[in-house]
Amino acid sequence: xxxxxxxxxxxxxxxxxxxxxxxxxxxxxxxxxxxxxxxxxxxxxxxxxxxxxxxxxxxxxxxxxxxxxxxxxxxxxxxxxxxxxxxxxxxxxxxxxxxxxxxxxxxxxxxxxxxxxxxxxxxxxxxxxxxxxxxxxxxxxxxxxxxxxxxxxxxxxxxxxxxxxxxxxxxxxxxxxxxxxxxxxxxxxxxxxxxxxxxxxxxxxxxxxxxxxxxxxxxxxxxxxxxxxxxxxxxxxxxxxxxxxxxxxxxxxxxxxxx
Amino acid sequence: xxxxxxxxxxxxxxxxxxxxxxxxxxxxxxxxxxxxxxxxxxxxxxxxxxxxxxxxxxxxxxxxxxxxxxxxxxxxxxxxxxxxxxxxxxxxxxxxxxxxxxxxxxxxxxxxxxxxxxxxxxxxxxxxxxxxxxxxxxxxxxxxxxxxxxxxxxxxxxxxxxxxxxxxxxxxxxxxx
Numbered sequence: 001x002x003x004x005x006x007x008x009x010x011x012x013x014x015x016x017x018x019x020x021x022x023x024x025x026x027x028x029x030x031x032x033x034x035x036x037x038x039x040x041x042x043x044x045x046x047x048x049x050x051x052x053x054x055x056x057x058x059x060x061x062x063x064x065x066x067x068x069x070x071x072x073x074x075x076x077x078x079x080x081x082x083x084x085x086x087x088x089x090x091x092x093x094x095x096x097x098x099x100x101x102x103x104x105x106x107x108x109x110x111x112x113x114x115x116x117x118x119x120x121x122x123x124x125x126x127x128x129x130x131x132x133x134x135x136x137x138x139x140x141x142x143x144x145x146x147x148x149x150x151x152x153x154x155x156x157x158x159x160x161x162x163x164x165x166x167x168x169x170x171x172x173x174x175x176x177x178x179x180x181x182x183x184x185x186x187x188x189x190x191x192x193x194x195x196x197x198x199x200x201x202x203x204x205x206x207x208x209x210x211x212x213x214x215x216x217x218x219x220x221x222x223x224x225x226x227x228x229x230x231x232x233x234x235x236x237x238x239x240x241x242x243x244x245x246x247x248x249x250x251x252x253x254x255x256x257x258x259x
Numbered sequence: 260x261x262x263x264x265x266x267x268x269x270x271x272x273x274x275x276x277x278x279x280x281x282x283x284x285x286x287x288x289x290x291x292x293x294x295x296x297x298x299x300x301x302x303x304x305x306x307x308x309x310x311x312x313x314x315x316x317x318x319x320x321x322x323x324x325x326x327x328x329x330x331x332x333x334x335x336x337x338x339x340x341x342x343x344x345x346x347x348x349x350x351x352x353x354x355x356x357x358x359x360x361x362x363x364x365x366x367x368x369x370x371x372x373x374x375x376x377x378x379x380x381x382x383x384x385x386x387x388x389x390x391x392x393x394x395x396x397x398x399x400x401x402x403x404x405x406x407x408x409x410x411x412x413x414x415x416x417x418x419x420x421x422x423x424x425x426x427x428x429x430x431x432x433x434x435x436x
Contacts, residue, residue, distance in 0.1 A: 142289075145288045145289070146285055146288060146303065147285070147286045147287055148283060148284070148285055149283070149285075150282060150283055150284075190280075192280075192283070206278075206280040206282070206298070207280060208278050208279050208283045208299070209276075209277060209278045210278075210279070211276060211291075211293070
């Protein structure tokens with residue numbers, strides 16, 4: 001049994017055609033199901049918990065990265081299968097999972113090719129793709145065994161579970177494909193900002209990439225962090241990987257576990 | 260910037276999974292299961308099950324253990340490499356080295372004891388030739404040192420050959436009588 005979560009922005013007129021095509025295709029494939037709509041008064045977490053209690057085994061998120069992020073936060077470690085129908089933008093998570101946009105995603109859904117992937121957790125909140133600290137003076141403690149110090153006053157930290165567009169400097173090639181969601185590791189990419197001559201503008205030094213299972217990021221003052229695009233502020237972030245946490249429907253062109 | 264990184268990666272053989280860049284310092288015990296590229300500073304201990312590449316600007320104050328390694332920077336601590344260890348002309352190693360295959364470029368500095376591990380196994384199995392251990396009085400391993408070592412080894416082999424020759428002559432003389 002499938003349960004579809006529609007984001008609130010899909011009620012806009014410009015999406016009505018795409019949505020109608022998606023619904024027709026789902027009916028043709030025989031995988032249509034109940035629909036729940038997000039609104040300022042209806043959270044993804046509430047909808048998902050109610051449906052799981054009713055015996056739903058597959059939740060399909062219809063929307064963009066932010067919709068997926070809210071759904072993943074709601075699913076957490078509940079044992080269900082997640083499917084995506086990307087509509088709108090950005091849809092980098094769906095791209096990494098090899099799912100095309102709109103109507104074509106229905107075919108991927110009907111093939112039901114699943115992978116068990118890791119999730120990340122920051123201060124108890126689940127994330128699928130990455131967390132990003134755009135700037136701040138931080139100390140990172142890795143796996144309780146070592147500390148990473150940066151002499152530069154300011155740096156950007158991206159901790160990724162699933163490779164997506166948030167990873168800076170894609171020119172750097174690393175063998176383990178930072179953001180492989182099946183390796184039981186999170187990849188911390190640290191890019192120090194160097195102050196340029198006369199203090200105008202910012203330059204970036206080359207990035208460090210360090211795979212870890214668990215890390216503690218501390219700062220002397222509260223800093224902003226974006227978990228899958230959603231912002232929150234704190235001075236201490238405990239980030240850890242939750243291995244094999246979520247069963248997700250993927251396409252053949254996914255960015256990991258290629259056969 | 261990227262060009263330099265790519266070159267280093269190629270020299271490791273495979274692309275690294277962990278990169279400690281020049282602007283970063285790592286303190287503590289670091290254990291990795293993949294390839295590691297160090298361009299910055301490391302203090303404590305460093306262990307990887309795969310390849311290690313220490314860049315020219317890198318400074319390591321730690322005991323290091325790796326499957327194979329290529330060093331162009333400074334290492335203050337003991338180096339234990341299971342397979343091949345390559346010391347480039349800019350390498351500075353202040354500590355003992357234990358490896359089965361060592362390549363030292365002219366200009367590399369070593370202060371410490373070098374133990375060739377594959378020699379130990381052969382020696383215990385076959386003869387009393389023993390563990391090939393070299394202690395360097397001065398830090399710099401230059402062409403003269405290598406020549407000296409080779410000359411010593413040649414003398415040993417020549418001595419053995421002479422011994423065999425004498426024994427042969429004695430046996431021949433006995434049968435002739």
